[in-house]
Amino acid sequence: MGPAGEGRTGEELATEDPMKTTKMHKQGKKNSGTSPKERKKAIPSCLNCYHVFHLNCIKKWARSPASQADDGNGGWRCPACQNVEARVPVSYTCFCGKFTNPEWHHGEIPHSCGEMCGKKRSGLDCNHPCNILCHPGPCPQCPAFVNKACLCGKTSQTVRCGQPASICCNQVCGAELNCGQHTCEQVCHSGVCPPCQLRTKQVCYCGMVSQEVLCGTNKENFDGFGHFSCGKPCGKLLDCGNHDCQQPCHSAPCQSCPRLPQLVSSCPCGQTPLAKLLELGDVERRSCTDPIPSCGKTCGKPLPCGSSVTIHVCENICHEGSCGPCSLMSTAKCRCGFKTKEVPCELEFTCDKRCNKKRSCGRHKCTEVCCVDKEHRCALICGYKLNCGLHRCQDLCHRGNCQPCWQTSFDELTCYCGETVIYPPISCGTNPPECKNLCTRTHDCDHPVFHNCHSEEKCPPCTYLTKKWCMGNHEQRSNIPCHLSDISCGLPCNKALPCGMHQCQRMCHRGPCLAESSCQQPCAAPRPECGHPCGVSCHPGSPCPRTPCSAKVVLHCDCGRRKETVICAEAASSYQRTAAIAVASKLSDMQLGDSVDIGQLITKKEMKQARLQCDKECAALERNRRLAEALQIDESADPFHIRSSSKYSDSLKEDARKDLKFVSEVEEEMKNLVELVNKGKQPKRSHCFPPMNREHRKIIHDLAEAYGVESVSYDSEPKRNVVVTAVRGKSVCPNSTLTALIEREMTVRAPPPIAHLRQQIRQNSSREEPVIDYFDVQD
The missing domain is CATH 3.30.1370.50 (R3H-like domain)
Incomplete structure (x- = not known):
């Protein structure tokens, strides 16, 4: 549920009828919003969109179930902006909220107290109260000017109060980094300076292992000798001067030698005090190098193997040092806890399960057998290209984006012509500056240069419009860009091919035409029997093969009405059969004593003019022609x-x-x-x-x-x-x-002029041979 329209500010909000901005007014109630009676009604306004409503109407809306917020935390929704508010308005106040039931006079803003607003402005950094009279809508921007420091705090500028934009002085920050030894080399920036990216060499507390890390790493763990623990035995000489420290690499001073006489009070297994052994005749220990007397009993110290039910103990005689391996069998789990098996206690049981969990980088898998690692740190080098595009990330494989390249150049970076300069320090990967001067490089053509100085190796192509001949030298084309070299005019090449019989049919092209042996155009040599072209693929230097002619010829009947398109070879064979029949008939005449000229039967001209046989329709058309000739009727004048x-x-x-x-x-x-x-x-x-x-x-x-x-x-x-x-x-x-x-x-046609002609035609139609009545022909 919401009002029609959007929130507005100014005096229009105050004078507009609030009931028109909601759908909660009663049906039939129409207010103008400008009458003095309506201006005296109590109205509240939304603190977010400054939309005004009738106080009674908004109270009803806030108590209705439709206004409740969807998050279930209580509160009601503004009908205009859907902003959730917890407090329901119960009193009529002015816009600034200082006076309840304000009284205002003609000429003042309705529902305003007429006093100074004094509300806090919407700007983040502005502390000046609003200095205009009580008004509807948001407070205007603060007109005061203040000195605002830049991001690094070195300089300050006079800006408008509440300006959200940050000020950058374009100077090197110079603040101390986390390592406490180097300063920040970035240009004036916001937020905390990034950690120092210089790499330094650090050693462990015992001095046996060293590593390269970022400067400032393990700074809080430094004890004057080392920065981290390598986990190996310390190995430093103890205060006794005879033994080495066996504790893992540590930062604190080494403890006293545990074998000193004043620190050892019992035998190695701890079952018998040394004082009792001295009474039995053992020699008193004077230094840490003297052996500790053995009581001769079974050691009995619990071994790490076994289980909570069955505890394995050392079966050796009381001795110094660690207990030997256990000779018993026990049910043991592998390191990762995936399998359980009965194995000798002296063996470490590992399963063959390969770990498939993702490493810390999120890209590689662990692939370790019987893995017990919890963090799964990736030990591979990242190797991705940094933002500069020149160097690769040398950190261990990690999640997210790589750190920006911290390599910096202290040489000036100039454009190709040297007119535009970027002064150091310059971050790695910075492109040369853009230069607005014309390019000064040597170009292949002598046309004027229109492009600016650039850092690319090749200049842009020259677009100067010139005249150039096409690739086949057929015609000279105008308005051709200079950089275009191969221009086609779109005409056939028509150059003589090596075969000497044909011309190149390709469109104007670059390079030579087809080779002599690759011409596939049909041979145009006339055939001796019919005169049609050979039609076989080009065969220079060899006679045309004897193949049937595939050219199409048109055969006509004697009257010329019928026509048919056939292949030349089929027409020739058909005529030869007809001629053979004619020759046979002539030979029969020769047997009766007649003379016959056979040369007139089969001639090359007649072979080409083989004709079709006329049909009944041809005979009918011929009779009609004769009839029209007899009646002196012009055939061309009659459209029918x-x-x-x-x-x-x-x-x-x-x-x-x-x-x-x-x-x-x-x-x-x-x-x-x-x-x-x-x-x-x-x-x-x-x-x-x-x-x-x-x-x-x-x-x-x-x-x-x-x-x-x-x-x-x-x-x-x-x-x-x-x-x-x-x-x-x-x-x-x-x-x-x-x-x-x-x-x-x-x-409707007129009767024929000669009646007896119609009668004569009717009589002719009764013959066996069909005759078409000229006067009755309509179609």
Whole structure:
């Protein structure tokens, strides 16, 4: 639940009706928010967004279950900003909170006490109270100016009070580091100085082991001789001057020799006092080197092996030094506690389990057998590249990012031309400064330089616009950038190939054309039998192979109506069969005594002009032609001539009668497409019709056949469409359109001028040979 609108400040907040900012007012109650009556109502404001509400309304809202905070800690949510507040407003106070039930006069800010605000400002570092009159909304920025120290505290500047930005003096910090020997070399920074990164050599307390660590490490453990414990026996000479210290490496002074006579009061096993042994005749000890008398009893000291139930003890005679190995068997756990086994006490039992826990770095696994390590510190070197990109991290493998590279150069860092300088100290990996001067390096071309001085080894490519010849020297191109060397004009190469018969068909290219033996273009030598090109892959220096001709030829019937495209070899074999039949008939005539000229039967010209056989439709068209000639009718003047109508099938005419408008639009598109391809330079042009139903697609395919246009259907239902392609030399517009034929069919025709001619044609139609009535032909 929340109010409509956002919190605002200023006098608008005070004069606006608080009930309009919430949805808690009663239905039908509409207040203008500007009347004097409304200005006298008690209002509180949110301490976070400064939104104002009616006091009674906000009390109801704070007590309602919908206002309770979701965290379950109590408090109610502000309807405007959803800020959780613990205290419910119970009294009407001014904006600054100093007066309860404030009284204000005309001309003053409503709900204000008219006194100085005095509230603490929102700035973090500002201690000045607000010095304007009691007001709604947040207090303005403090107008005072104060001296603010920089991050390192060396300098100070006069800034606006409460300014959140930090001041940096760009000087070296110079503060003492944690080691107490070196100073910080970073530029003025905030926070604590980083630990000293210089490495120093430290030795252990006993002086046997040394290590390299960061300066300041183990500083609190230094005792004047060493910094850490290596864990090995101390080995220092004790105060007796005869024995060495056997305690682990330690910082405190070594204890007195434990074998001194005044410190030893019993035999080695501790069962018999030395005083009693002296009474029995043993020699009194004078120094730490004298042996301690043995009581002769079994040692009996508990051994580390065994268990809580069965305790193993030393079975040797009372002796000095450590007890020997136990000869008994015990059930022992391995070091890691994974397995339990019955083993001799003198052996240490370790299992074969390999530890798979992650090491402290989080990347590598422990892989130790029977591991007892708890910390699993990684002993590998990190080796990752530091932020400088030049050095690698030498610390042990660790989590998180590597420390920044602390190597510093005290040489000046300049740009290539030396005009711009960065003065030391310079952190490792710092890039050369940016220089605004023009580049002074030697360039390959003599064009003007437009790029600035740079630190990269290679200059940017020259973009000066020049004229250059293409790679095949076909033409000179203008406005070519200087750095471009291989330019293609987009034209065919057309250079003579080594074979001597063809030209390079590749687009303008670099380098030599194809080798002599790699030309794969078809041979253009004419065949002796038909005159078509050879067509086999280029074979310089060798005769054309005897292969069947695969060229396509067009066969026509005698009247020229029928035509068919066939392969040249098939047409030749068909004609040879026809010629053989003719020769056989002529030979039969020779047997009867007739003379025959065989040379006229099979000629090369006739081989090329093999014809198809005319059919019944050809005979009908020939009779119609003769009839029109007899009647002196001009065939070209009649748009409904039989040749025009024969291009359209009966099913296409039937479909056109159903949707003549669609057929007209398709014919107009095909006509424009055929005219464009025959007049233009492109050998092919295509047009894509929008998706349509099956019947309309069939009409387009049938019309495309009449226009000599290729048609293909694409995509699947319901978005299946047709693409038509017109080809130059193949696509031709018919003499008469199908639309004109259908419109002529629908018009009422006048009776024929000569009635007896119709009667004569009717009589001819009764013959066995079909005759087409010219006057009845409509399609």
